[in-house]
Amino acid sequence: MSDAAMPQAQTFHDLYRDHRGWLEGWLRRRMGSACDAADLSQDTFLRLLASSQRIADLQEPRAYLLTVGKRLLSNFYQRRSLEQAYLNALASLPEDCVPSPEQRWLLLETLQALDELLNGLPQAVRRAFLWSQLEGLTYQQIAERLNVSERTIKRYMAQAYEHCLMVEL
Structure with missing residues (x-):
């Protein structure tokens, strides 16, 4: 030392x-x-x-x-x-x-990593991103759920993608 x-x-x-x-x-x-x-x-x-x-x-x-x-x-x-x-x-x-215990552990670890990755995003942006990625909803469907315009959803998605890219750097 x-x-x-x-x-x-x-x-x-x-x-x-x-x-x-x-x-x-x-x-x-x-x-x-x-x-x-x-x-x-x-x-x-x-x-x-x-x-x-x-x-x-x-x-x-x-x-x-x-x-x-x-x-x-x-x-x-x-x-x-x-x-x-x-x-x-x-x-x-x-x-x-x-799922088996091993699969459950891997899934839980993945969920925790995803939650940590999206931490810091506004709630609406997180929801839009998760609905798009996990449920396969279209931007129009997400806009209807959140009661906002499709253009706002596009902005949310861009914000979420940018956040994910910045966290990875």
């Missing part, structure tokens, strides 16, 4: 030692699960370690950790909601159509 990296590593160690318990407790109170709180706490510190943020420059480390922790908590509940919706849809399928 280089001399420059050594203080950064020590600072991270100190930050982790001083604030992990506090962050984990905060998450546990909100989640009701010590295991999930421990996982999100670890993820929070991993995000900090992987970021370009210099730990030594943090003026308010707890505020920073809380911000990252809140984002991860929000993502956690969003992912759980998506998973529950998927499981509910599976429960309504006839038994011979239910």
Whole structure:
């Protein structure tokens, strides 16, 4: 390890030692699960370690950790909601159509990746894009569902495609 990296590593160690318990407790109170709180706490510190943020420059480390922790908590509940919706849809399928556990895992991972990819788009744009791509609806059909013009749907679709391309870069 280089001399420059050594203080950064020590600072991270100190930050982790001083604030992990506090962050984990905060998450546990909100989640009701010590295991999930421990996982999100670890993820929070991993995000900090992987970021370009210099730990030594943090003026308010707890505020920073809380911000990252809140984002991860929000993502956690969003992912759980998506998973529950998927499981509910599976429960309504006839038994011979239910995918294998491996297929279900792959489908859930794909749904989560798609949800993350479309995160940040306005709700109407997301709906238009998903109806077009997943249900095969025409722009006219989508326009009718959203009670907007077909031209607006074209604009929505362009916005969604641009967003997907920018996220991939």
